[in-house]
Structure formats: C-alpha cells, structure tokens
Amino acid sequence: MPTPRTHKELEEALAACQAHHQEKAEFISMMTHQLRTPLSGNKWALNMLLAEDVGPLTSEQRTILTRGLRATEEMILLLQDIIHAHKHDSWGLVYTHTPTSISSVVHAAVCHFEQDARVHDVEIVIEEPEHEADTLIIADEQKIRFVIQNLLENAIKYSKEQGHVQVSIHKENDHIVIHIADDGIGIPADALEHLGAKFFRAHNVLEKEGTGLGLFTAYKIIREHGGTITCESTEGQGTTFSITLPCTQPA
Amino acid sequence: MSDTHKVLFIEDDDFLRSLVVTKLQKNGFEVATKGDGADALALINQEKPDILLLDLMLPGVGGFEILEAIRNDATWRDLKVIIFSNLGEEEDIQKGEALGASEYMIKSNFTLDELVEKIQSMLA
Numbered sequence: 001m002p003t004p005r006t007h008k009e010l011e012e013a014l015a016a017c018q019a020h021h022q023e024k025a026e027f028i029s030m031m032t033h034q035l036r037t038p039l040s041g042n043k044w045a046l047n048m049l050l051a052e053d054v055g056p057l058t059s060e061q062r063t064i065l066t067r068g069l070r071a072t073e074e075m076i077l078l079l080q081d082i083i084h085a086h087k088h089d090s091w092g093l094v095y096t097h098t099p100t101s102i103s104s105v106v107h108a109a110v111c112h113f114e115q116d117a118r119v120h121d122v123e124i125v126i127e128e129p130e131h132e133a134d135t136l137i138i139a140d141e142q143k144i145r146f147v148i149q150n151l152l153e154n155a156i157k158y159s160k161e162q163g164h165v166q167v168s169i170h171k172e173n174d175h176i177v178i179h180i181a182d183d184g185i186g187i188p189a190d191a192l193e194h195l196g197a198k199f200f201r202a203h204n205v206l207e208k209e210g211t212g213l214g215l216f217t218a219y220k221i222i223r224e225h226g227g228t229i230t231c232e233s234t235e236g237q238g239t240t241f242s243i244t245l246p247c248t249q250p251a
Numbered sequence: 252m253s254d255t256h257k258v259l260f261i262e263d264d265d266f267l268r269s270l271v272v273t274k275l276q277k278n279g280f281e282v283a284t285k286g287d288g289a290d291a292l293a294l295i296n297q298e299k300p301d302i303l304l305l306d307l308m309l310p311g312v313g314g315f316e317i318l319e320a321i322r323n324d325a326t327w328r329d330l331k332v333i334i335f336s337n338l339g340e341e342e343d344i345q346k347g348e349a350l351g352a353s354e355y356m357i358k359s360n361f362t363l364d365e366l367v368e369k370i371q372s373m374l375a
Contacts, residue, residue, distance in 0.1 A: 033308065036337035040358040041266045047362045048270065053277055076359045083340075115365075142341050 032083050039079070042072045081213055084146065095224070099136040100144065102176050102245070103128055106167055109148040113156060122159045124152070127168040137176055137247045139225055144245075147218040147229075148178070151241050154214070155182035158205060158239075174247045175227075181240040187233040195219070195231055204235065256374050257281040259300035261291060261317070262335070263309050267358070271304070274363040280370070288312030292320055295327055301374055304366075305352075307336040307343070315350060322351040331373050335366075 046069040048054060050062065057065070110124050117124050148167075155165045165182045187195070191202035196219030222229040226246050233239040258280050262268045268284050275282045283298045285291070288309035295303065303321070307314035314334060321327050332354075334347045339357035347355045354369065361369075 033337050036359045037264055037267065040337060041264070041270065043359065044267070044270045044274075044363045047364065048274060051364065053274065079359075 028083075032079055035079055036076070039072060039076050043069065043076065046072060084150075084214065084217065095140040095143065097138050097140055100139040100141040101134065101136055102139075102144070102169055102178065103133045103135070105141060105145045106148055106169060106178065109145055109152055110167065112149060113152050116153075116156050117165075120156050120159055120163070121161055122156050122163040122165055124156075124165045124167065127166060129170060132169070132171050135171055135176065135247070137245055139245060140221075143221045144225070147221050147243070148180070150214040150218045151180045155180060155184060155239070158182070159184040171247075172244075176245045176247060178243040178245075179240055180243075181238065183238040186235040186237050186239055187231065188235050192231060192233060196229070255279065255281050256301040256370075257283065257298065258302050258304055258370065259295065259298050260284045260304040260335075261286075261288060261309065261314070262304070262306040263287060264306075271363065271366070274367060275370075278367045278371075286310075288314065288317055291317040292324060292327070295321070295330070300330070302331040302333065302370055304333050304335045304370075307334060307338050315346060318347070318350045318352060333369065333373070 046065050049057065050065050050069065106126060106128075110126060113124065152165065152167070156163075159165070159182060163182060163184055165180065168179045168181075170177055185204060187202050188204055191200075191204075194200045194202075196215050200216070219229055222243055222245070228242075228244045230242050231239060232242075258275055260268060260271055260275075260282060262271070262284065263286050265286070268286065272282050272284060283294075283300065285294055289311040291312065305314045305317060309317075314336065318332055318334070321330055321332060332352050334352045334355045335358055336343070336355075337358050339360070344355050353373065356366065356369065
C-alpha cells in the first residue's frame with residue numbers, strides 16, 4: 001500500500017484496515033468454533049474409553065489414553081487463550097462502561113471456577129465487608145470479569161495440593177481494591193518485573209500449558225480503566241495480585 | 252419403563268451425536284436425535300422429550316431461533332432446554348439466557364459424565 005497523504009486517503013486506509021480486521025475477526029471466530037467441535041469429540045471419546053463405557057482397559061491402554069486426553073485438554077485451553085487474547089487485543093479495546101458491582105463480578109467469577117477448583121482441590125474464599133457489597137463503580141463489567149477470571153484461573157492452575165485462594169474486596173477512599181492471594185508455586189523474583197508483557201511466561205510454569213497472553217490482556221484492561229495492578233510473590237509460597245480501580249470513570 | 256426420560260438432541264456433527272447417544276443410552280435415557288434445525292417444533296410435538304439438548308450452529312434453522320419458537324409455543328414453553336454449543340462468547344451466553352435457555356453448556360468445557368449429571372439433576 002502506498003503511503004497515504006491526504007486526510008481522505010488516511011480515512012480510506014483506515015477503513016480498509018478496519019474491514020480487513022473485521023474479516024480476520026470473523027475468520028478466527030469461525031475457525032475456533034470449527035476446531036472446538038472435533039476437539040470436543042476427541043475429549044468425549046477418550047473420556048468414554050477411560051470410563052470403560054465400552055469395555056475394560058489394560059493399564060497400558062489406560063496410560064496411553066490418559067496422555068491423549070491430557071493433550072486434548074491442553075489444546076482446548078490453548079484455543080481458549082487464543083480466543084480471549086484475540087478478543088481483547090485487537091484494534092484497542094472498546095469499552096462499555098456501566099455501573100458495576102465488583103462484588104457481583106467476583107462472585108460470578110468464583111462461581112465460574114467452582115468445578116475447576118474442586119478438581120484441583122483448591123478452596124476459594126471471598127472476603128468483603130458486608131456494608132460495602134453494593135458499592136458500584138463505573139467500569140466495563142465483562143472486561144473486569146475477564147481480569148478476575150484470568151487471575152483466578154492462574155491461581156488454580158498454579159496451586160499446590162489442597163491450595164487456598166483468597167479474594168478480598170474493600171474500599172479505600174475513592175478506589176476499590178481487590179486482592180487475589182494464593183498459596184501456590186509463586187513467581188520467581190526475576191520474573192515479577194516482566195509480568196504483563198506479551199507472551200511472557202516465567203520459567204517455573206513452562207511445563208503447564210499457556211500462552212502468556214492472559215496477564216498481558218488483564219494488565220491492559222486495568223490500565224485502561226485508570227487503575228493499577230501489582231503483584232507480590234515468593235517462589236514456593238504464593239502470589240498476591242492487587243488491583244485498584246477508581247470508583248468513578250476516568251475523564 | 253414409563254419413568255424413562257427422553258432426551259432430544261439436535262446436533263449436526265455425526266461423531267458428537269453418536270457419542271452423546273451412546274453415553275445417554277448407557278445411562279438409561281431414551282434418546283431421539285436430529286441433524287439439522289428444520290421443523291424442530293414438529294419434531295418436539297412428535298417425540299415429546301423431557302429435555303432438549305440444543306446445538307446453536309445448525310444447518311437451516313439455528314438453535315437460537317428454535318429456542319425462541321419453543322418459548323413462544325403454548326404447549327412447549329416450559330420445556331427444559333440445554334444449549335450445548337461451542338459458541339461460548341459472553342454475548343452468546345447472554346442471548347441464550349435472554350431467550351430462556353435453562354442451561355448453557357460449552358461442549359469442550361464438559362465431559363459427557365458431567366452432561367449426564369446435569370441432565371439428571373435437571374430432571375430430578
């Protein structure tokens with residue numbers, strides 16, 4: 001494409017880019033749906049074989065099928081990451097700010113991971129002063145929910161056995177502060193400063209599936225709400241993410 | 252056998268359909284299936300299911316349209332309907348809820364054992 005010069009040329013170039021972007025978004029949406037269907041089939045088929053729904057298994061067969069199932073589940077999670085990252089990292093995010101109850105968002109996010117937490121033997125508790133539970137802030141509810149879910153997902157994924165996750169919400173002057181604290185594997189000191197960089201993953205999580213896009217997107221969303229997100233962690237002992245969001249919409 | 256529950260499963264993918272049918276039958280359900288969305292209400296009238304398991308992206312008539320038709324039908328407006336799809340964006344889920352889906356399950360996030368548990372709890 002030649003370098004555009006006039007205002008009209010710039011507008012045309014922008015429109016062309018937006019049309020191209022829209023096409024790409026539709027393609028990715030279609031592709032991810034199409035990919036999930038055969039992956040669901042794989043997951044169910046392997047699960048049924050492992051449940052011995054269609055006959056008994058030898059231990060060797062069980063081992064192989066278990067590995068196959070794990071690989072399939074990893075693919076499903078990677079696909080999920082790609083869908084989220086694509087959705088939240090295209091053309092800048094479009095925000096729909098409405099009065100939002102952080103308490104409801106947190107409860108919904110915790111509810112979303114109930115089953116996951118059970119499977120990983122992780123206990124999640126929410127702490128909030130009762131009289132602050134109906135505090136509303138001006139925010140994009142879906143995107144804040146994405147952030148909370150992403151942090152909870154990490155807390156569960158990188159937990160130790162019989163792990164604990166504590167989510168606390170409280171008001172500080174004209175800000176809402178959310179802490180998500182776990183007693184999981186922690187983040188190495190040299191990795192802390194790189195958190196939130198695109199595709200960054202700490203060396204102690206490389207054996208688990210992931211793309212390094214979740215935190216990148218979460219940091220971006222909080223920044224663009226005029227808030228802050230910080231992390232304190234000790235490797236082997238646990239991690240606390242702290243989010244601060246202004247109660248009123250940034251001008 | 253009069254207490255056997257009947258599940259109607261509308262799904263266009265043959266492999267997924269056959270796995271779900273096998274699993275549900277092994278768990279004592281009677282199962283009817285269809286591979287597209289055409290004439291869904293007529294099929295429901297004919298099969299009289301206790302619960303409908305409904306994919307969204309179907310050839311012909313889509314799952315949301317079918318759900319809408321069910322909720323506007325005097326006989327079947329209270330039918331339990333689980334949307335069972337791989338479309339799982341917030342807006343899809345919200346649309347499903349707005350149209351009156353009883354549950355929304357993203358296929359790849361569940362095992363068929365979990366699906367069976369869900370159906371059993373909804374029919375209990």
